[in-house]
Amino acid sequence: MQVRAGTLSTSLEFRDFHIDDYARLVEIYNSNYPDSPVSVSEQRTFDESIDKSKFLLKRFASLDPTGRVVGFGRIGHELDQFHQRKFVISILVDPSDHGKGFGSAIYQKIEEELDNREAILALTTIKEDLPRQRDFFVHRGFREVMRIWESRLDLNRIDTKNFQAYIKRAEKEGISFTDLAEERLRGGSLRGLHELVQLIVGDMPRDGVFKPLSYEQYESLMFDSPRLLPEGYIIAKHGPEFVGVSIVLKNEREPRILSQDDTGVRREYRGRGIATALKLKVIEFGQRNGYEMIKTMNDSTNAAMLAVNTKLGFKRQVGWIRMQKPLRPDA
Numbered sequence: 001m002q003v004r005a006g007t008l009s010t011s012l013e014f015r016d017f018h019i020d021d022y023a024r025l026v027e028i029y030n031s032n033y034p035d036s037p038v039s040v041s042e043q044r045t046f047d048e049s050i051d052k053s054k055f056l057l058k059r060f061a062s063l064d065p066t067g068r069v070v071g072f073g074r075i076g077h078e079l080d081q082f083h084q085r086k087f088v089i090s091i092l093v094d095p096s097d098h099g100k101g102f103g104s105a106i107y108q109k110i111e112e113e114l115d116n117r118e119a120i121l122a123l124t125t126i127k128e129d130l131p132r133q134r135d136f137f138v139h140r141g142f143r144e145v146m147r148i149w150e151s152r153l154d155l156n157r158i159d160t161k162n163f164q165a166y167i168k169r170a171e172k173e174g175i176s177f178t179d180l181a182e183e184r185l186r187g188g189s190l191r192g193l194h195e196l197v198q199l200i201v202g203d204m205p206r207d208g209v210f211k212p213l214s215y216e217q218y219e220s221l222m223f224d225s226p227r228l229l230p231e232g233y234i235i236a237k238h239g240p241e242f243v244g245v246s247i248v249l250k251n252e253r254e255p256r257i258l259s260q261d262d263t264g265v266r267r268e269y270r271g272r273g274i275a276t277a278l279k280l281k282v283i284e285f286g287q288r289n290g291y292e293m294i295k296t297m298n299d300s301t302n303a304a305m306l307a308v309n310t311k312l313g314f315k316r317q318v319g320w321i322r323m324q325k326p327l328r329p330d331a
Contacts, residue, residue: 012105017059017072019044024069025059028092030253033127035318039252042227049220055079056087058113062106070097073106075113078123079217080201081208086121087114103136120328123207129318142323145207147300151314152293155286158313166277170236175243175274177281180223180233193235194218196242200264205299207322222261227251231289232258234281236265236274243269246278248286248294258286260296263305276308283312 017025022040030037050057057076061069071093078088089110093102114122124142126133167177183190198212213221222228227249236244244265248258260282265274286294296314298305 011065012070012102013063014060014073014109015063017061021059021061021069021072024061025072025092028069028071028094031095032092037251037253042252045226046221049217049224050076050079051214051217051220055082056117060109062093062102062109064097070094071102071106073110075110078208079221080211080213081206082211083121083208085117085119086123086208087117087119088123088125089114090124098132107136107140114327118328120326120330122325122327124323125320126323127318127320134321134323137323137325140325142325144321145324146205146322147319148297148322149300149306149319150295150297150317151306151309152295152317153283153309153312153314155283155292155294158283160280160284160287163276163280163312166273167280170272170274170277173272174238175277176237177277178235178237179231179285180228180235181230183235184230190219190223191215192242193245196266197222197245197262199266200245200262203264203267205301207324222247225249227259229258229285232282232285234278234285236269236278238269244274244278246275246282248282256290256292258282258291258294260294263308270304275305276311279308279312 022044026038026040026043029043047057055077057074059072059074062071062073064070071091074090074092075087077083078086091103091106091110093106110122122142124137125148126137128147170177180190180193183193194213194215197218202210202212229248229250232248232250234246235242246263247261249261251257251259263275263279263282265278283294294314296309297320298309300306300319
């Protein structure tokens with residue numbers, strides 16, 4: 001394929017993604033997003049956890065004339081907003097090769113794939129502090145639909161003693177706190193946790209229609225994940241019923257930092273401070289085990305959870321922008 005970049009004409013080849021490409025994929029990703037590094041094993045395990053009989057996940061590599069991989073394109077379904085003809089896309093180019101037209105060529109290749117699949121909508125996510133990346137997609141017809149803010153909590157600077165009233169109040173109302181490790185020791189079914197998480201996630205702000213994950217898909221993504229910390233999967237119960245969760249995951253590339261996953265409670269239990277109590281339990285877990293920070297992501301319109309995070313001392317960082325491009329009238 002011929003790509004014109006300025007006054008130069010560069011030969012660019014594409015091929016299917018190989019298992020051996022994970023190291024280069026992660027290298028390029030981490031070079032572009034050094035504040036959100038991933039490891040090869042984390043990325044590969046996540047990819048292999050996706051049910052390919054239902055969800056598409058397709059990558060291809062882009063090579064310069066010397067055979068060096070300069071970038072990757074990706075197209076796939078969004079797992080919890082699944083629609084057969086709606087796809088998430090991403091473009092990664094080695095920072096040393098930015099501005100050479102490689103991103104445009106990869107996008108053209110993705111467009112062909114979208115057209116072949118009769119896609120009606122393309123989605124992508126970019127960082128707030130990368131205006132060149134934003135302009136790239138705006139120029140191609142994408143528009144912003146939501147913002148996701150990152151916040152961070154310094155675990156060395158928070159004293160949970162100041163918030164113990166939330167835990168005591170919850171316990172007084174019959175709420176008990178446990179974790180996934182304890183639930184596994186009890187030997188009961190974890191399907192109730194899966195159901196709870198789907199209810200919680202379904203109520204979170206989003207730019208599409210929520211589609212619950214099957215138990216098998218959630219089990220593969222979460223319960224079997226190498227990032228899972230069973231003692232950091234904190235659960236609130238009312239009697240035998242699961243009523244709330246707050247989950248943190250470990251990171252190979254950032255061993256002293258936890259990533260916050262889902263936090264929430266059943267609708268009928270909201271407004272009682274249980275979510276705050278759950279996050280306190282997560283914070284205490286992190287402090288006991290020598291972690292230094294918790295990173296979390298929240299939709300900018302999720303006022304309730306943003307208020308909880310602010311109260312506990314989370315500080316907002318650079319966020320991410322979700323963008324969409326309708327491809328057909330029936331989008």
